[in-house]
Amino acid sequence: MPQPSSGDRVRPVTLSDVARAAGVSQSTASRAFNGSARRVDEALKQRVLEAAARLNYVPNTQAQAVARGRTTTIALLVSDIADAYFSSMAAAMMAEAESAGLRVSVIVTERRIERELEVVREVRGQHARAIVLAGSGYRDAALTGTLRAELDMVIESGGRVVTVSRGDLPFESVDFDNAGGARQLGASLARLGYRDFLVLAGEPELVATQDRVAGFRAGLADAGIELDDDRVIPSAFSWEGARDAVQRLGDDVLAGTRLVFAVNDEMALGAVAALRGRGFRIPEDISVAGFDDIRTLRDVVPGLTTVHVPIADLAAEVVGRIAHGVPGAPGSILPTSVVLRDSTPRLN
Amino acid sequence: MPQPSSGDRVRPVTLSDVARAAGVSQSTASRAFNGSARRVDEALKQRVLEAAARLNYVPNTQAQAVARGRTTTIALLVSDIADAYFSSMAAAMMAEAESAGLRVSVIVTERRIERELEVVREVRGQHARAIVLAGSGYRDAALTGTLRAELDMVIESGGRVVTVSRGDLPFESVDFDNAGGARQLGASLARLGYRDFLVLAGEPELVATQDRVAGFRAGLADAGIELDDDRVIPSAFSWEGARDAVQRLGDDVLAGTRLVFAVNDEMALGAVAALRGRGFRIPEDISVAGFDDIRTLRDVVPGLTTVHVPIADLAAEVVGRIAHGVPGAPGSILPTSVVLRDSTPRLN
DNA sequence: ATGAAAGCGCTAACAC
DNA sequence: GTGTTAGCGCTTTCAT
Numbered sequence: 184m185p186q187p188s189s190g191d192r193v194r195p196v197t198l199s200d201v202a203r204a205a206g207v208s209q210s211t212a213s214r215a216f217n218g219s220a221r222r223v224d225e226a227l228k229q230r231v232l233e234a235a236a237r238l239n240y241v242p243n244t245q246a247q248a249v250a251r252g253r254t255t256t257i258a259l260l261v262s263d264i265a266d267a268y269f270s271s272m273a274a275a276m277m278a279e280a281e282s283a284g285l286r287v288s289v290i291v292t293e294r295r296i297e298r299e300l301e302v303v304r305e306v307r308g309q310h311a312r313a314i315v316l317a318g319s320g321y322r323d324a325a326l327t328g329t330l331r332a333e334l335d336m337v338i339e340s341g342g343r344v345v346t347v348s349r350g351d352l353p354f355e356s357v358d359f360d361n362a363g364g365a366r367q368l369g370a371s372l373a374r375l376g377y378r379d380f381l382v383l384a385g386e387p388e389l390v391a392t393q394d395r396v397a398g399f400r401a402g403l404a405d406a407g408i409e410l411d412d413d414r415v416i417p418s419a420f421s422w423e424g425a426r427d428a429v430q431r432l433g434d435d436v437l438a439g440t441r442l443v444f445a446v447n448d449e450m451a452l453g454a455v456a457a458l459r460g461r462g463f464r465i466p467e468d469i470s471v472a473g474f475d476d477i478r479t480l481r482d483v484v485p486g487l488t489t490v491h492v493p494i495a496d497l498a499a500e501v502v503g504r505i506a507h508g509v510p511g512a513p514g515s516i517l518p519t520s521v522v523l524r525d526s527t528p529r530l531n
Numbered sequence: 532m533p534q535p536s537s538g539d540r541v542r543p544v545t546l547s548d549v550a551r552a553a554g555v556s557q558s559t560a561s562r563a564f565n566g567s568a569r570r571v572d573e574a575l576k577q578r579v580l581e582a583a584a585r586l587n588y589v590p591n592t593q594a595q596a597v598a599r600g601r602t603t604t605i606a607l608l609v610s611d612i613a614d615a616y617f618s619s620m621a622a623a624m625m626a627e628a629e630s631a632g633l634r635v636s637v638i639v640t641e642r643r644i645e646r647e648l649e650v651v652r653e654v655r656g657q658h659a660r661a662i663v664l665a666g667s668g669y670r671d672a673a674l675t676g677t678l679r680a681e682l683d684m685v686i687e688s689g690g691r692v693v694t695v696s697r698g699d700l701p702f703e704s705v706d707f708d709n710a711g712g713a714r715q716l717g718a719s720l721a722r723l724g725y726r727d728f729l730v731l732a733g734e735p736e737l738v739a740t741q742d743r744v745a746g747f748r749a750g751l752a753d754a755g756i757e758l759d760d761d762r763v764i765p766s767a768f769s770w771e772g773a774r775d776a777v778q779r780l781g782d783d784v785l786a787g788t789r790l791v792f793a794v795n796d797e798m799a800l801g802a803v804a805a806l807r808g809r810g811f812r813i814p815e816d817i818s819v820a821g822f823d824d825i826r827t828l829r830d831v832v833p834g835l836t837t838v839h840v841p842i843a844d845l846a847a848e849v850v851g852r853i854a855h856g857v858p859g860a861p862g863s864i865l866p867t868s869v870v871l872r873d874s875t876p877r878l879n
Numbered sequence: 880a881t882g883a884a885a886g887c888g889c890t891a892a893c894a895c
Numbered sequence: 896g897t898g899t900t901a902g903c904g905c906t907t908t909c910a911t
């Protein structure tokens with residue numbers, strides 16, 4: 184279909200148009216909307232609102248931002264918005280922001296720290312009220328230093344920085360209890376009779392995953408089980424990464440494995456795909472457990488045992504801090520809980 | 532951890548700071564960055580760039596937008612960003628926009644047309660370069676009229692409007708071949724020996740789904756099979772909606788059903804969940820097919836038969852139009868293709 | 880090629 | 896309570 188009314192491009196109606204139409208000064212018009220500060224006479228206010236409605240006026244938010252010197256935007260940095268964990272996080276954050284009068288702007292970092300750095304500069308230029316870094320951090324000291332410096336500047340100019348699940352940056356943090364959840368999971372699995380584990384650990388550079396591996400190991404240790412280092416397999420922190428890692432595993436390694444724990448659900452599902460590809464049945468031959476309890480799991484059979492992380496609570500906590508919280512508040516850690524499903528039945 | 536360097540909030544460095552530091556006028560500094568228009572002496576340019584780097588200057592994008600009178604933002608309206616279809620779309624659009632020098636801003640409409648209306652006004656205030664409406668349209672004539680008027684204003688002020696898979700709005704459209712794909716699917720299933728169908732049609736108000744139902748019906752008709760109206764079940768256009776609809780189905784209805792076709796994969800998966808809950812095995816007792824080929828399917832067993840839609844191509848097409856295309860270009864329709872998987876085996 | 884000055888749309892002192 | 900006047904940070908004529 185053709186565009187209607189194309190051709191004559193018209194200048195958008197501005198506040199001064201409205202003011203003129205209502206027969207008041209621009210400042211009065213402005214005050215009629217923002218309400219706050221000096222109150223404006225009810226009759227005039229109505230005239231202004233009416234004129235605005237008639238002209239279909241809508242305020243230019245960019246201009247408002249420039250004039251006010253601050254925005255109402257939260258920049259949310261995620262690795263990959265097509266990933267179920269991050270898209271749920273974005274959804275929760277948006278819903279929460281909405282009711283706090285804030286907008287969230289999602290930015291994808293593609294799991295590359297250079298890109299992250301680039302993106303943070305951009306965000307600094309947008310003068311977001313806050314920047315939330317979700318997803319794991321990296322162990323690259325040099326780049327992390329630069330990133331930190333960049334984030335410091337955000338704070339210096341009045342912005343807020345909140346990190347989610349990443350221990351590499353010294354800013355306000357909101358976290359899931361990764362170590363605790365993993366520990367409980369390890370203990371639960373040991374209780375179910377599991378002894379021979381293989382851990383898909385993600386990238387050693389990613390901080391949050393370390394906590395999960397360490398916690399899991401601690402949970403096993405609680406049950407008197409030791410997890411050797413060679414049972415901890417690094418891989419890319421993604422479905423594909425886990426799948427590839429499992430495909431590369433030697434037959435002997437898998438033969439000695441009764442349960443695969445992947446540090447997140449996406450990876451666990453990638454592992455399941457690869458295991459099935461190699462002829463293993465889940466859970467008859469090999470059991471699998473993950474972490475996060477992503478929405479995808481509702482469609483997966485057998486149900487994947489995992490550790491549930493309260494994403495909505497996290498979003499509420501993060502947005503709450505940004506909206507009302509005091510800037511340097513100490514970090515908070517949200518409780519996680521083990522969810523046992525059919526992918527890890529009791530043995531014998 | 533405490534915030535570092537908190538306390539002394541400092542004014543962000545501006546272009547005039549850079550200009551002063553470089554000993555040039557603000558206009559020269561500006562030109563040193565934007566490069567275009569009048570060229571600036573190479574030596575001076577270097578001085579400016581150096582000063583900027585030293586001061587850690589980053590341009591205020593809001594101010595740029597106000598001064599230039601246009602932004603570089605594409606507003607993408609989706610029903611629900613946690614939905615696999617929309618999050619994939621967002622990811623594809625962002626990737627595509629990136630390489631075209633544009634940003635995409637995702638906005639969630641929650642499948643409510645009033646909210647959609649509200650959101651479009653907001654976007655109009657942000658002076659986005661384009662607004663892309665993904666997700667199905669509604670048959671509410673009154674609100675659609677208002678929405679259309681709002682979108683007309685976007686165009687009048689130089690913005691671009693592109694709709695994806697919704698026939699209710701007379702703007703530039705980019706679509707998947709919904710009818711064609713569904714028709715092929717119907718024909719393929721008939722060829723596999725299926726005769727007794729049940730269609731989960733989503734909401735009758737949603738336009739795109741109608742095409743899928745109609746196409747499916749046409750495909751069956753090609754094979755001499757008639758699909759009665761009472762075999763087409765409306766439901767909310769979501770996983771939960773389909774699940775609930777299937778749960779409410781009478782035993783007799785299901786007894787007369789050999790295959791359930793849902794107009795998208797999310798719904799198909801919701802149906803699978805409900806069917807299993809009622810004791811049906813998939814596909815031994817009832818087969819299921821969906822539409823979209825969302826990423827989630829890689830983890831679903833048995834594999835779900837569906838119609839693949841080329842999301843990356845769609846994103847490229849949409850962004851291409853916005854970046855280089857002529858405004859009133861005719862709509863385009865992208866080919867879809869049937870993907871037969873284990874959820875619909877050949878009968879006997 | 881560079882600088883001075885006007886203006887983008889809006890808010891916020893500051894006077895009246 | 897209302898209008899006048901400066902800005903906000905940047906781009907872009909218009910002179911030079």
